[in-house]
Amino acid sequence: MKPVEIKDSIYWVGAVDWNIRDFHGYSTYKGSTYNAYLAKDEKVALFDTVKKPFYLDLVHRLHNLMDPTEIDYLVVNHMEPDHSGSLKETIEAIKPSKIYTSVMGAKSMAGYYKIDNWPIETVKTGDVLNLGKHSVHFLEARMVHWPDSMFSYIPEEKLLISNDGFGQHWATSERFDDEVDNGELMRQAAKYYANILMLYSPLIAKLLEKVGEMGLEIDMIAPDHGLIWRNNPGQIIQAYQTWSQQKATAKALVVYDTMWHSTEAMAKAIYDGILDSGVSVQMMNLCNTHRSEVMTEVLDAKALVFGSPTLNNGMLPRMADVLHYMRGLKPTDKICATFGSYGWSGEAPKMIAAQLQEMNLELIADPVRVQWAPNHDSLKPCRELGQKIGQAVAAANLPPSCRAIHCTP
Numbered sequence: 464m465k466p467v468e469i470k471d472s473i474y475w476v477g478a479v480d481w482n483i484r485d486f487h488g489y490s491t492y493k494g495s496t497y498n499a500y501l502a503k504d505e506k507v508a509l510f511d512t513v514k515k516p517f518y519l520d521l522v523h524r525l526h527n528l529m530d531p532t533e534i535d536y537l538v539v540n541h542m543e544p545d546h547s548g549s550l551k552e553t554i555e556a557i558k559p560s561k562i563y564t565s566v567m568g569a570k571s572m573a574g575y576y577k578i579d580n581w582p583i584e585t586v587k588t589g590d591v592l593n594l595g596k597h598s599v600h601f602l603e604a605r606m607v608h609w610p611d612s613m614f615s616y617i618p619e620e621k622l623l624i625s626n627d628g629f630g631q632h633w634a635t636s637e638r639f640d641d642e643v644d645n646g647e648l649m650r651q652a653a654k655y656y657a658n659i660l661m662l663y664s665p666l667i668a669k670l671l672e673k674v675g676e677m678g679l680e681i682d683m684i685a686p687d688h689g690l691i692w693r694n695n696p697g698q699i700i701q702a703y704q705t706w707s708q709q710k711a712t713a714k715a716l717v718v719y720d721t722m723w724h725s726t727e728a729m730a731k732a733i734y735d736g737i738l739d740s741g742v743s744v745q746m747m748n749l750c751n752t753h754r755s756e757v758m759t760e761v762l763d764a765k766a767l768v769f770g771s772p773t774l775n776n777g778m779l780p781r782m783a784d785v786l787h788y789m790r791g792l793k794p795t796d797k798i799c800a801t802f803g804s805y806g807w808s809g810e811a812p813k814m815i816a817a818q819l820q821e822m823n824l825e826l827i828a829d830p831v832r833v834q835w836a837p838n839h840d841s842l843k844p845c846r847e848l849g850q851k852i853g854q855a856v857a858a859a860n861l862p863p864s865c866r867a868i869h870c871t872p
């Protein structure tokens with residue numbers, strides 16, 4: 464297992480996880496990576512570790528470079544177990560003279576491990592660790608992704624080791640952005656942002672502003688998941704600027720579940736109505752669509768239309784799951800509507816509408832309901848609802864919903 468030199472004497476020493484499919488509720492059907500980095504200088508620093516089952520991958524790569532006991536420092540940029548799960552084994556093996564982490568990192572470390580004899584030194588934004596030719600400048604990145612999160616910047620290499628920021632859950636044999644398809648890379652980065660970071664958008668916008676003010680020169684961003692941005696780090700920085708402002712595009716989503724296809728027929732009529740305005744529409748049937756795919760589309764959609772039949776005086780369970788998940792991720796500035804078929808009481812569309820209101824999302828129409836199976840006439844209100852949504856999206860004069868256009872500087 465070979466390390467990969469990413470900059471002069473700085474190496475990727477992480478692990479590729481081809482098998483993971485679920486990451487705290489996020490469907491990682493393309494696997495992931497746990498990136499750790501080693502800076503070899505007069506002093507040697509290891510940045511983060513890997514998920515516990517991948518400890519041997521890290522050890523093999525380190526042995527390829529040096530005797531791991533000669534590593535001087537361990538930098539812990541984030542304490543979530545995908546990066547710190549093998550911390551205990553790593554510390555026992557390399558016996559670092561110092562472990563650098565943020566104040567909150569030290570607290571989380573104490574929560575996970577017995578740290579009494581660990582040589583922890585807490586650092587904050589502006590603190591610098593000299594390695595020889597290289598220096599490590601610490602930058603707290605609170606809530607990107609946990610309170611402890613921190614970036615490590617090496618100015619001599621214009622390298623930002625960004626931990627969870629700018630990552631993607633994507634297992635590949637390639638390590639760099641220019642070695643993979645850019646459209647897929649940006650889609651994976653968007654999925655990661657939508658499902659993991661969207662709720663912290665206001666903090667991320669501030670952090671990006673601060674990085675801009677600090678005038679950091681960056682020609683490589685090395686995250687702790689996925690591909691390293693060496694060809695065009697500006698592309699992902701600009702995408703984060705757009706995403707953190709939750710800028711919508713001219714896109715509507717029709718998200719629905721159905722038992723006997725009546726609600727699906729309503730969804731199709733709504734879809735037709737939206738298309739009348741030339742707005743892009745994405746149909747998402749929850750029978751075959753994971754919540755994390757829905758959130759990826761929510762990221763840049765202006766209109767969200769949710770439909771469920773009524774089951775036992777409520778909505779279908781997968782709709783409840785998506786709404787619960789979306790509530791936590793806090794999307795903003797959307798227009799919404801709801802619909803659904805029913806038999807006798809028909810609560811589901813009203814319940815969905817109530818939840819959307821609680822999320823401070825704007826409802827632009829009353830729930831549309833059809834009793835039992837719809838026909839041409841009873842679908843008319845659905846087409847009209849679609850037209851109303853399409854017209855509202857078109858009137859907002861938004862950029863077209865093409866992720867490539869949305870993300871390319």
Ligand SMILES: Cc1cc2nc3c(=O)[nH]c(=O)nc-3n(C[C@H](O)[C@H](O)[C@H](O)COP(=O)(O)O)c2cc1C
Binds near residue numbers: 722723724726774
């Ligand atoms: C197990 C079950 C429970 C149901 N419970 C309710 C209910 O509480 N209230 C109601 O109005 N309709 C209820 N219905 C009727 C459905 O909402 C109705 O059949 C609807 O047209 C189904 O829409 P779909 O074809 O999109 O699945 C129930 C149906 C089933 C199969």
